[in-house]
Amino acid sequence: MTTAAPAKTETLLAVRDLVVEFGGRGRPTFRAVDGVSFDVRPGQTVGLVGESGCGKSVTSLAIMGLLPKRGNKVAGSATYDGTDLLTLDDREMRDHRGRDIAMIFQDPLSSLNPVVSIGVQVAEVLQRHRGMKKSTAIAESRDLLDQVGIPDPARRLKEYPHQLSGGMRQRALIAMALACKPRLLIADEPTTALDVTIQAQILNLLKELVVDSGTALIMITHDLGVVAGLCDEVNVLYGGRIVETASRHEVFARPRHPYTTGLLGSIPRLDGSRSEQLAAIPGSVADNIPWTSGCAFAPRCSRALEVCRSEAPPLEQDPTAMEEHTLRCHNPNPAEGGEPA
Amino acid sequence: MLRFIVRRLLQAVLVMFIVSALLFAWLRSLPGGPVDSLLGERATPASRAALSKQLGMDQPLLVQYWHFLDNMVHGRFGTSTQVQTGADALHIFFQRLPATVELSIVAIVIALATAIPLGYFAAKRHGGLLDTGSVVLSLIGVAVPVFFLAFVLKYVFAIKLGWLPPSGRQSADLDATRVTNFYVLDGLLTREYDASWDAIKHLILPAIALASIPFAVIFRITRASVLEVLHEDYVRTAESKGLTARIIRGRHVLHNAMLPVVTTIGLQVGGLLTGAVLTETVFAYPGLGDALAQAFSQRDYSVLQVLITMAALGYVLVNLLVDIAYAIIDPRIRTR
Numbered sequence: 001m002t003t004a005a006p007a008k009t010e011t012l013l014a015v016r017d018l019v020v021e022f023g024g025r026g027r028p029t030f031r032a033v034d035g036v037s038f039d040v041r042p043g044q045t046v047g048l049v050g051e052s053g054c055g056k057s058v059t060s061l062a063i064m065g066l067l068p069k070r071g072n073k074v075a076g077s078a079t080y081d082g083t084d085l086l087t088l089d090d091r092e093m094r095d096h097r098g099r100d101i102a103m104i105f106q107d108p109l110s111s112l113n114p115v116v117s118i119g120v121q122v123a124e125v126l127q128r129h130r131g132m133k134k135s136t137a138i139a140e141s142r143d144l145l146d147q148v149g150i151p152d153p154a155r156r157l158k159e160y161p162h163q164l165s166g167g168m169r170q171r172a173l174i175a176m177a178l179a180c181k182p183r184l185l186i187a188d189e190p191t192t193a194l195d196v197t198i199q200a201q202i203l204n205l206l207k208e209l210v211v212d213s214g215t216a217l218i219m220i221t222h223d224l225g226v227v228a229g230l231c232d233e234v235n236v237l238y239g240g241r242i243v244e245t246a247s248r249h250e251v252f253a254r255p256r257h258p259y260t261t262g263l264l265g266s267i268p269r270l271d272g273s274r275s276e277q278l279a280a281i282p283g284s285v286a287d288n289i290p291w292t293s294g295c296a297f298a299p300r301c302s303r304a305l306e307v308c309r310s311e312a313p314p315l316e317q318d319p320t321a322m323e324e325h326t327l328r329c330h331n332p333n334p335a336e337g338g339e340p341a
Numbered sequence: 342m343l344r345f346i347v348r349r350l351l352q353a354v355l356v357m358f359i360v361s362a363l364l365f366a367w368l369r370s371l372p373g374g375p376v377d378s379l380l381g382e383r384a385t386p387a388s389r390a391a392l393s394k395q396l397g398m399d400q401p402l403l404v405q406y407w408h409f410l411d412n413m414v415h416g417r418f419g420t421s422t423q424v425q426t427g428a429d430a431l432h433i434f435f436q437r438l439p440a441t442v443e444l445s446i447v448a449i450v451i452a453l454a455t456a457i458p459l460g461y462f463a464a465k466r467h468g469g470l471l472d473t474g475s476v477v478l479s480l481i482g483v484a485v486p487v488f489f490l491a492f493v494l495k496y497v498f499a500i501k502l503g504w505l506p507p508s509g510r511q512s513a514d515l516d517a518t519r520v521t522n523f524y525v526l527d528g529l530l531t532r533e534y535d536a537s538w539d540a541i542k543h544l545i546l547p548a549i550a551l552a553s554i555p556f557a558v559i560f561r562i563t564r565a566s567v568l569e570v571l572h573e574d575y576v577r578t579a580e581s582k583g584l585t586a587r588i589i590r591g592r593h594v595l596h597n598a599m600l601p602v603v604t605t606i607g608l609q610v611g612g613l614l615t616g617a618v619l620t621e622t623v624f625a626y627p628g629l630g631d632a633l634a635q636a637f638s639q640r641d642y643s644v645l646q647v648l649i650t651m652a653a654l655g656y657v658l659v660n661l662l663v664d665i666a667y668a669i670i671d672p673r674i675r676t677r
C-alpha cells in the first residue's frame with residue numbers, strides 16, 4: 001500500500017452502479033452504461049478509457065444531468081460532496097453545473113456558439129454563478145483567456161469562434177469551464193479533434209491548470225497515451241462496464257485484462273505514427289454484445305475460455321496485485337512483474 | 342459591412358434593370374396593347390396609327406425601351422385610363438400605398454408574433470400535443486386558399502356574428518382627420534383615438550387572412566430550425582455551464598434558429614402583395630392589391646406598370662434590409 005491511503009476517506013465524486021438505458025417507445029432498450037462505479041478524490045485525475053461507443057460520454061453526461069430529457073433511464077447514484085446529483089431537479093442541477101462541475105467537449109468548433117463572441121461566452125458563466133456585472137465579467141474573461149495561453153486576449157474577446165484556430169477554441173472552452181474554479185472538471189476527449197501538435201499543448205495546459213488549482217479531473221479518452229501523461233488512476237470501460245481499474249503505474253506495468261493490453265498496443269509512438277487501431281483486438285465494440293450471455297469482450301478476446309462465453313466475470317480485486325487493482329476477467333494475462341522483487 | 346451593403350445595393354439595381362426589361366417586353370407583347378385599351382376595340386386604323394406614333398410605338402424597340410426606362414426613372418408612368426380615369430398613375434400608387442403598408446404590417450406582426458413562439462415551443466416539446474396541433478394548423482394555413490379563408494372570416498365574424506366590419510378601411514360615418522393616410526397612425530397623431538380603433542377593427546379580418554401563409558411558412562421554418570439547433574453541441578455546452586433556461590433559449594437557441602427564419606421573412610413580406618390582391622378584393626379594402634386587380638382586369642397599363650415596378654422595387658428593398666439584418670445577427674457574414 002502507498003501513502004495514498006489517508007486521502008481515500010475523502011471522496012469528491014462517488015459514482016455507484018450507474019446504469020443508463022436508451023430506448024422504450026417500441027424500440028428495444030439498450031444499456032449504454034451497465035453498473036459503473038468509481039471514485040474521484042479532490043485534485044485527483046481519473047481516466048475513463050475505452051474504444052468509441054463503450055459508454056464514456058454517456059457516463060459523463062449522466063453525471064452532469066445532460067442526457068436528453070426523454071428516451072433514457074438513469075439509475076444508480078453520483079454523489080458529489082454529499083449530494084446525489086442524479087436526484088436533483090433541473091434548477092438545482094443548473095446551480096452545480098459550471099460552478100462546481102464543469103465540462104469540456106471533443107469538438108471545440110461545434111461546441112462554441114457561432115454567433116456569440118468569445119468574450120460573452122466566457123463572461124456568461126461568471127455572470128451566472130459569480131453574480132458579476134457584464135463589464136466586470138468581461139474584464140475577468142480577458143484574464144481567463146490570458147491564463148489559458150490565448151495571445152492578445154483583449155482582441156480575441158470580441159472575436160467569434162470561426163476567427164480562432166482549433167487549439168485556440170479549445171483553450172477558450174477550457175477558460176469557460178474553469179472560470180468559476182470548479183472542483184471537478186470532466187474532459188470528454190478534449191484533444192481528439194485537434195492536430196497532433198496541438199494535442200500535446202492542450203494536454204499540458206490542462207495538466208498545469210488542474211495541478212495549480214487543485215481541480216479534480218475526469219479524463220475521458222480512447223487513447224492510453226493520454227492517460228500515461230495525465231492520470232493518477234485509470235478505469236478501462238468495455239461495453240458499458242468497467243473491466244479494469246488500477247493506478248496509472250499498475251495499468252502500464254501489469255495490465256491484466258486482455259482488452260487493456262489491446263488498448264496499450266494501439267498507443268501512438270513517439271514519432272507520431274499510430275500503429276494500426278487496436279491491432280491486438282479484432283472486431284469492434286459496435287457489435288454490442290450484452291453482458292447477459294458471458295463476457296462482452298469474449299468474441300474478440302484471444303484468451304477467451306469456455307466459461308467466458310457462458311458466464312459474465314465479476315469485478316474483483318486482482319489477488320496478485322500489491323495495491324488496489326480490480327479486474328473483470330476469467331482468464332487474465334499472467335501476472336508478470338507483479339510479485340515483489 | 343459597408344462593402345457588403347454597397348455590393349447588395351448594386352445587385353438591387355441590377356435586379357430592377359432586369360425587371361424593367363421583362364416588364365417592357367410583357368407590356369409590348371400583350372394582345373390588345375395600350376393602343377386598344379386607350380381607343381377601344383372599334384377605333385379606326387387611322388386613329389390607331391396616329392396614337393401609335395404619339396406613343397412612340399413606331400420607333401425601334403431599343404429606342405422605345407430607352408424612353409420607357411427614362412420615363413420610369415423620372416416617375417412618368419402616364420395617366421390612368423380606367424382605375425381612376427385621368428389621374429396620374431404614380432399618384433394613384435402613393436394614394437393607395439399607406440392602406441396596404443398598414444395592412445401588411447399588421448399581418449406580418451400577427452404572423453411573427455404567433456409563428457415564432459409557437460414554432461419554438463412545438464420544437465421544444467417535439468411530438469407533443471402542441472406540436473401536432475400547430476403543425477396541422479400550419480398545414481391548413483398553406484393549404485386553404487387565401488381568398489377562401491378571407492370569405493369564411495368575413496362571413497362568420499362580420500356578417501353572421503357582426504363583431505367586425507365586413508369591408509373598407511374606416512366607417513363611413515366617422516369624420517376622421519387625415520395626416521399621413523396611415524389611418525391608425527393618423528388617429529394617434531390627431532388624438533382621434535376612436536378613429537384609430539375603428540381602423541384597427543377594419544384591419545383585423547383582412548390582416549388575419551393575409552397572415553395565414555406567412556404564419557404557416559414562418560412557423561414551419563422556425564420549428565425545423567429550433568429542432569436542429571436544440572441538438573447542436575453548443576447548446577449542450579451552454580447547458581454544461583449551468584446557464585439559466587432564459588439565456589439558453591434566447592442567446593443560444595433562438596439567435597441561431599432565427600438565421601433561416603430571417604431569410605424567409607424577407608420572401609414572405611415580398612409575397613404579401615400577392616395575398617393583398619385577394620384579401621383586399623374580398624374585403625373591398627382600398628389598397629394596392631385592390632388597385633392591381635382592377636388595373637389588370639380593365640387593362641389599365643399605366644397603373645399596372647407603376648404597381649408592378651413598385652412591387653418589384655419594394656421586394657428588392659425589403660430583401661436588402663433582410664440581408665443587412667442577417668449580417669447583423671450572423672457574425673460569420675459580417676466579419677468575412
Ligand SMILES: Nc1ncnc2c1ncn2[C@@H]1O[C@H](COP(=O)(O)OP(=O)(O)O)[C@@H](O)[C@H]1O
Binds near residue numbers: 022023
Ligand atoms: N441519445 C442516445 N440515444 C441512444 N443511444 C445512445 C445515445 N447516446 C449514446 N448512445 C449509445 O450509447 C453507446 C455509448 O455511447 P457513448 O457514451 O457516446 O460512447 P463513447 O464511449 O464513444 O463516448 C453507444 O452505443 C451509443 O450509440
Ligand SMILES: [Mg+2]
Binds near residue numbers: 053056057188189
Ligand atoms: Mg464519446
